[in-house]
Each structure stands twice: as C-alpha cells, then as structure tokens.
Amino acid sequence: MTKASLGKTILLVDEDKDSNPAIPEALKNAGYFVKSVFTPEDAVKYTFGNDDVNLILMNSGMDGAEAARVILASKTLPVIFIASGIDNQTMDKIRGITRYGIYIRNSGDTLLLASVETAFELFEADGKRCKNRSRITDYQKSEKIINARLRLVEYSLNHSLDEVLQKTLDEVTDISESHIGFYHFVGDDEKTLHLQGWSTRTMKEFCNAAGKGSHYGVDQAGVWGDAVRERRPVIHNDYASLPNRKGLPEGHAPVTRELVVPIFRNNKIVAILGVGNKHSDYTENDIHIVSFFADVAWEIAEKKRSDEALAEREKNYRLIFDTANEAIIL
Template identity: 30%
Template sequence: MEAEEINKILYVDDEPALLEVTKLFLEQKYNIPVETKNSPEEALKYLTTETVDLIISDYEMPDMNGIEFLKISKEKYPKIPFIIYTGKGREEVVIEALNNGAEYYIQKGGEPKSQFAELSHKIRTAIEKKKAEEKLIRDEKRFETLLEFTNRSTSDLRSLMDYALEENITNTESTHGYFAFVEEENNLLRMYSWSKNAMDECRIKDIAREFSIPKTGLWGEPIRERRAIITNDYSKDNPGKKGLPKGHVAIKRHLGVPIFDGEKIVMLAGVANKENEYDESDIRQITLLMKGLWNIIRHHEYEKKIETAKNELRDIKAAISSDHSINNEKEENGLPSISSEIPKAVTDENFRDKSHLNLKKLQDLQNSLSEVLGVSMVVLSPDGRPLTEISKSGSICDILGHNYEKAAEICKEHLVRAIENINRNNTPKTWECEATGLMCGAFPVNIPEVSAGMWCIRNCRINTGYEKIDRFLRSVQADEETSRQIRDEYSAQKIYSESEFKKIVSLIWYLNIYLSHIEDLNLRMLKEAETRESYYETSGKLKEAGLKILRSDSTDDIFRITLITAIDISGMDCGALYSYDEKSDQMHLRHYTGVTEKFITERDKSGLINRYYDIILKGDSIYKSCRNTGKSGEESITRENIKTYGIIPIIHYSGIKGCIVVASHTADRIEYDKKLMLEALAAQIAPGFIKEQ
C-alpha cells in the first residue's frame, strides 16, 4: 500500500517521550502521519471532530486502560482498526484485546528499529484489510444493485432512470448526482434530472435544461476529453472550471463519467461530494449501471418502432380491404383479388418460438407476404446474388432482361444504386424503373448465415397506363409476341399508390427488424427468471470467493479460486488468469485450465492480453466472438475451437492488478448478466491481488 494512501493515525500513550519517538519514526522513516494524545479521554474528544485511519493505544494508562478504551472505540467507531501496545508477559491482555476486536497487538521492549518496522507493517496491513473488507461489502451492494436493475428492466422508463440516478449516488457514497443525454452532433447536453438532494439545496432560479458542450465548465470536461474525470479537490484551480452560478450547490468533489454507444457518447453521469476520494471503482460502478440503462432505453425505442410497424401493417390491411373486394373472383379491371387477412405464417405470434431469421424462414415469410401484397420479392446478397427464390412472377424484368441488353443495363444500374444506398445509409430505397414504369424497393436485412442482405420488392404498378412500357418496347423494336406477353404480365401486376408502396417497403423493413431481434424479446422473461433464481447462489459464490482470497496465505490458491469462480459464474468451460507486473509493464500468466499448454504458449507469443492492454487499463472489459475468424494471429483460436472469450480487468483504486480470461468451446457468447457477475467478481478479488503483490 502506498504511503500517501494513509490519511492519519491516532496514537494514545501516557508517556510523552514514547509518543514523540514513535511519531518521529513513523512519519520520517515510514511516511505515516501521526496524531498523538496523552490519554483515552483526549483521544475520544478528538475523534468527535476528526477522522483517522487507525488507532494505536498503550495498555497501562491512568483513569482508563487500553482495553476499556478499545471497547468504547469499537462501540462508537467500529470501522476504525485498533492496535494495542502491551508489555511482555501479558498474554491475558492480548487475548482480551483480540476478543474485543483489536486487529493486532505489539509487545513493548524489543529492539526499537525492528519494533517500529513491525508496527509500520501492522498499521498498513490493518488499514488495507479494513479497506478490502469495506470494498467487498460495497461491491456486494453494487452487485445487488446491478441484479436489481436487471430485474427492473421491464419497469416504465422514467422510474428506471430515477432508480439509476439514486443508485449512482448511493453506491459511490455521494450526496448529489445527475445525468444528461448527449447530442454530440449538435454539441448539446440535455439534462434529464438532478438528484433530490441537489434540487432541495439549489437556489438557482429558472434552471436551464439544455447546455452547449463547448461552453460548459468542468462538468462538461468528460465529454470533451472522452473519458471519466475525477476532481477530488474542487477548490483547486483548474482551466476547465468556469465558476458556479449564484445559488448552485457547493461542490467539494466531483466525478463525471461519459457513457458510450460504440464510439459515440450518448449520456453523461455525474456524482459529487463523496466524503472520501473518488476512485476507479466508482467509475466502473457508474459505467456498468448507466450502460445497462442505455441498453434498456434503446430497447424501449426499438419496441416503439415495433408498435409503429404494427400500426402501419393495420393501416395497409385496412387500405387493401377497402379498395378491393374480398372474394376468390377477379375484379372488373381483371386484377386478382387479395385476402384481407395476413396468413398465419407471417403473424408475430407464429415467430415467438423462433431464435432468429434464417434463409428458410425468410423464404417462407417472403412467399406469404408476396401472396398477400401481390408483388414480386427476392432477397439478394450484398453483391446482388439471389439468396431466395423469387416470390410471385418477376417475368417482366426477366423477359426484358433476357431479350434486351438495354433493359438488363437499366435493371443493373438501379440495383447498384440501391446497394450503395443501403451500404451507406442502412435505410430503405424506392425507385421507378425507367424501362417499365413499375415501382421497385429494397431495404437491408440481417441473416446469420451471410451476415447481411437486401430484400427487393419488384414490379408494382403505381398507374394504370401502358405509355411507358409501350414506349420502351418500341425503342427496342420488340416483336409482336414479346410485346403481347409483356403487356399481359404488366396488366396482372398489383396497383398501389406511390405512398402506399413506400409504406409497404417500410412495413416489411420494420417487420424484418422485429423478427431478427425476436430472440431477445422471447428470452427476456426467461432470463429474468433465471437471473432472479440464481442471484442468491451467485452472490454467495462471489462473497465466498472474496473471503477465501482475503484469508488465503497461498498465492496459488488466490489464482486458482479466482479462475474457478469466474468460469463457474460465467458458464464458460476454460480460462486463464494474469497478474500485472508494474516494472515490466506486462501481464504475466499465473494460472490456466481447460485449454492445452500449446494454445497458452501460442497466445502468449501473439500477445493477446497486451494487445488489449490500453483498453483493459481504462477498466473496460473485452468480449469477443470467434466465429469464422480469419485474422492473422488468430489461427490458434481456430485450432483450439474457442467460440467466444472475455477479458475482464482486475482494477484496484491503486491501479490495474491483473485480468481474468474466460472462454468457451461450445457457447458462442457471454450473456449480459454473466458479464455483470464477472465484473463484480473482478472488483471483489482485487484486494486479494494487492495482498499477493
């Protein structure tokens, strides 16, 4: 433990000379600040206004002895470690002191240099142990918060955001907090809310809700710097400060954390006025909770899109039903009739047990929609190859493209433009064919087998005339038989208005989004139930692992317990554990299981951990899928048949201490709740790594 981490200790003794020499040794040789008092009565009075990291007390003192002082101290200040000085041959005092909560004892009368060295060591050990135990309790509470947050994910969004704000304050032991949404493209902060305490104390009239990021003071620095900013002494001069407005809450300490969605900052969370200094564990807690909140916010937005899509589907069905008779006979204009009911194959209930879209399901869905809407459809690969069979006749384009080079060129040009638009904007595109006058449309579709594709809708009439198709047939000098065949096909196409056609394209696009994410919707309640069921078991495992590590005297046991627990709670089947060597600035393998020695050797040579070191150093975990990896240096992963892995940093407030790596030969990803458990474990075992180092 570094010396500056000790704030101050209190030493009580009725011998002034011993007080003076002990203070001199501890402060000058061991860099431990010492406050001295001549009696327990003076010490207790001092403790009513001041805080200390540890108390040392002599045993034999007038009026009140060391044991009596110990009992009162533990009753009033149970979290302050206590060391008692005793004379030689006073074993009964030692036993009584330990039974009443003393952390250590020191026997007087030894050689001064070695005695002060022992005292310094026990002071640091006792304080570190206290901080480790407090951190274990705090991390368990934080883990409970994350699990509770997961269980609340179906609550209304406002109550969930309010809960996240208050838990940020509680879990960082702050008094005030806030969070805002960030619009980087507009350089704008939109404040969601300040905590209740902040609003109660604030005396500013007409509080603004929108702020220009370049004009904000120190609280906007995390966005400008794109990293969390800790300010543990707000009174110090800082170029980022622009002053607090009159009536603003007084700020002593501040922590601001930007929340990312990929490379984009989407939220800013802040807390203030923690009694002790903010550290990396506070950053990790806020980041975990707010990232979870952002994922839920995105999910709520997604569900709104689903509802919009359903409404548009109802509107289109209503429009179709009102425009066309619902029977099996042809209408007067010769167009085929269309059912007013969506076939069972395309209702969302029918997809409730589907894990994701694949080509077979896409073909079935495409055929059903094509039949209902009366238009030709096909799904193409990113380079334009058909992935599904064409639904309904596409023979106009096929006949023209086969017989006339000009028609094929026009069709190809439209397709290239559509592909470019989708690759660039990832949004639907509609166009009118220059050759036929028919409307076409395309939109992106996600397919696990091929990563991505393009759904095309072809040959939809938006007018009843033949002028454009006749003009094209004359321009290519089509023969009478071909012209008749194409006109027959043309007359058979469904007629929609241009706005109706665009609605159809948007509808099927939304429907594709809905179905491609149906796995998350289907499994959410099951996952929540499983999470609640396993919560107490997992929490117990984490606490048990943390306590075992703190009590262990064996380095090998510390590494073994950590790795076994990580694999157990994550559902993985193999892993490795690394410790950080500050001198060499490298991660070194300390323990592994479930993989071959050859694989470990190859991974060390390829520098897997060091490759991600900058990310790990920031406290960010890495989770990777290894499917179809063809990257250089990844051959060993393919040979070992690793499907997925995660790298979780072990971060202590004094810096990075190591990392946990878990992986699986069968699972293709690490579930979100398992990631939370792994990161909670990493936080809990950090004190054990300090002890080992």
C-alpha cells in the same frame, strides 16, 4: 410532473440516510415514484423481488459497484452513480459498468433531474427496453453470484494466492458457462504480462501449454491482449475469423470465443481476467459477471499479498532478534 417522469419508479440506494434528503424530495416533486433502500444488499433483493424499478440511483462505493454488477448481470436497467466527486478511485470502482451518468452530490435539483431525464432518453434510444428474464431465474443467478463471493472470501483465509485465484476462475467459469479461464497480473508499466493461473478445468481438460509464472510483453499477446491495449473489456464471439489473431502455442486450449476484462486501480490496469469457449455468444451481461469476479479476485489477491509480505517481514525480524539474542548470550 413531466412526461418523462410519468409512472416511473427510481430506486435510490444510499447508505447514509441523512446524506442528502433533497434527492428523494426533488425526484418526488418532479413526479417520480421513489423507493429508498440503504444497503447494496437490499438493492439487489428489492430489484429481483420487484418489477417496478425503472432506474437506479446508486452510491458509487465499492459495495455499490458490486451490487450494480450483480443486478446488471440479469436485469437491463439504467444506472446513475452518486459520487462526492470524480477522481481515479471513483472511476476505478465503476469502470466497465454500464451506466448512464454520474451525479455529484449537492449539485442541485436541476442537474439531478437533467441527469435522470437524460438517462431515460439514452436508455430508450439504445433500444434496451427488452423483457427481463423470469424473476425466479434472475434472483437465483444473483444469489449464486453473491454466494460465490462469500465462498471465495472464506476460502482465501486458509489457502495460498495461487489457490484462491484458481478457485475464483472456477467460480466465474461455472457462472458464465465457460470452459476455460485465465488470470494475468499486469506490470506497473502496463506493457508486461505475468501469467498467474488457469481454472481447474482448463488445466485438466484443455490446456497443456507451459507458461504459468512466465513474463512477456503485451505486444506479444494475441487478440485477447486488446483488453490491455484498448483499456476496455473485449468480446470475440467468432475467434477463428479474426484477421489479426495469432497462432496458439502447442498444447494450448482451442479457442472458439472469448471474453477478457481489465482490472483498474488508480487509473492503471493491474490485471486481466479472461474466460472462453462458452457454447453461445458472450454478451454485455457476461461482462458484468466477469468484471465482478475480476474485482473480487484483485481485492483478495491484494490482501493475500499484503498478508504474505507482512508475515515475511515478521519472520525476518524474528530471525534478526533471535540471532541478536544468541550473540548476546555468547
């Protein structure tokens, strides 16, 4: 037992129960208490139902990344992701999530323990040992985020892409206590923006500016475009004081503060989601919440666009088939 491990509990989240039994064994031999769960959903439930977790070892799959975002939206904990290797797909999943390292499977006990000890040291050095909010409030927020995701998936089955994205913005602005929300697709060259939509409240109460469906260059975007230019989430909590901000178009919502996150796929930015005008400052927890919904929106958008493209192809094939039959009859 080491001083670093004394009295500390690690939550091990790995969907494959037999993937590497050496991990919990090595941690226990080093003096850590280990609690094992096998689904991301169980990880969320356990974390919000217990106060004994000091670090999370999380499978780096898409569901694991989403669970980490939900937990970190309300809890302050070090997270280490477990991966089979480091590639663009893995990095896309966990990009933007506060993490304290990646452990590659089967790298050995020495590297595993070194990763855990380093994570604890960094966590303490960052001064993030703050008291968590009340357990009831945290769990309610977690439930709200998960239920919102389920609603969006169900809503997407019978609504258009534009309607789904607007619904997503409505959900994320509600949970992040923001008054405005917007979503842009980013061109393959990462230099062009395509305004896809606003939240319902933004359109009704705040913004009469034209622009939906328009294209323009990233270099023309205001400071919110820094999310693309700097390839990271950006927070501006005092928008009016920013020296390099650009003027807003006529009819645009006034902005007091904003948070914008990029969405990555294959190491490229494919979209951005932004919220604004929260009454209080945006924080790192808000980044996790908005990033979670940004990823959900992209996954649904990709599915919708794929389905719509397939339906269009089937329509064209049917037209060709019907035309050919008519020609044969004639």
